[in-house]
Amino acid sequence: MDVNGHTVADGAATALREMILSGELRPAARVHQDQLADRLGLSRTPLRTALATLANDGLLVYEANRGYRVREFSVESIGSVFEIRSVLEAQACRIAGRLSCSEEMLDRLDTLVRTGDDILASGRLDPKDLPAWRRMNVEFHEAIIQAAMNPWLEEFVARTHNVPMVSDRVILWDDYEIIKRSHDDHHRIAKCLRQGDGERAAAIMHEHVSFAGDLLTERLSKDPEAAFEQFIGSPHSANSNPKEDET
Amino acid sequence: MDVNGHTVADGAATALREMILSGELRPAARVHQDQLADRLGLSRTPLRTALATLANDGLLVYEANRGYRVREFSVESIGSVFEIRSVLEAQACRIAGRLSCSEEMLDRLDTLVRTGDDILASGRLDPKDLPAWRRMNVEFHEAIIQAAMNPWLEEFVARTHNVPMVSDRVILWDDYEIIKRSHDDHHRIAKCLRQGDGERAAAIMHEHVSFAGDLLTERLSKDPEAAFEQFIGSPHSANSNPKEDET
DNA sequence: TTTCACATGATTGGATACATTTCGGCGATA
């Protein structure tokens, strides 16, 4: 998307995004421009454009003459986003079915499904498998969205992932049965798309995402702190973006 | 929404938004920061934050070290956005039905529907009625989205309106039968919502928006110039104050 | 003791100056 890594401001924007989504900057915390600029080793000017960017992404809130602070998301708000995500991803299935995916795309989905099968073959959830599973899950969902060939769908779903906890990188890796059922959805969705039945794939996808949202919001309202630590605090090693700040 | 605080940058952002959506800045045109800053009577600093804002709104595209230029939208792209809008607004109906609207909201919808009836009572489309009709249409759609009480839905649909021609301010005011049928949809949607049948309202809304998209894209591909002038084209040349057409 | 007012420090917003990159033209050479 905006992988314009050529300018300092863009680098700052992605760095900040990581800092916020990873929880390094806590919700509702005020952002001190001078401190941050110093910490990131740049001037306030590019930092401010980065801040403006993130504010428009919805990760920061801005108040005139009072600066930026990290946006906080209520549990209901997170549930609301899942409502949107489920609808959008279902629509992606619908369109993908209508267009009839390329053979290459279908094979890609099958490969991803098989990857998941391999991980689940052990019959239990090994924490060391989580990164691979996360990668598989992200790629599966992204593939279907790409198959819809609607750039706006891509963009809107991407915006959805700007909300903490909503990203499909977040996996509830503690209940084998739930994960297995979730992956069964993947199986069925891939099969439906191969058969060109986008409508049925859409229905499955809608439930697939909705249930994930329900599950997550349930956990969050039960024990926000623990859930926050479990999901956000986890090392996101699937990320090939090792820009650690040397200050 | 982003009801701008009283900072120069925010003012510049809304001014630029108008300049772009009104066509004063033509698609694919490069934005010269110095010229624009001078023309708007401000420095490059606030202008640049405004530019960053609009870029994130999707109205401008940015390339590192090469500046901003006005985004151009293909007809297919505009059609794609309608696909999203139809799904989102349908979902708004679904949720509104599930939550069962407040009596106040239902009355508001009825009032809007009656306003439309009055305008159509003459049996023809008078150009002088267009602003009132547009207002009615915008408020009707906004009301339903608000009724869904999902702030993200509001935000995403609002983003949809950032694309030229997609806004529900754009009305094809030249075919009585089409307008009449469109308003008949409004009737049915309001009735369904009163009866709590969000699912049925969603189906109508989906078709309502989809058809508008089909119609618009058809016109656009038939005669892009004429359509552009008809819908967007307020006199966007000599007049530096294109406000006659009210939101 | 509480509250209001003022002043001072801190932080953000905007303008200007400087560095870096890109774009266009000019000329030289094949």
Add this chain to the structure above:
DNA sequence: TATCGCCGAAATGTATCCAATCATGTGAAA
């Protein structure tokens, strides 16, 4: 004549400086 390359102008990106606004703390008065 066409193409390559270099140089200069112009536009962008960044840093720094100044102004305006907000927050905090102190002190005086009720």
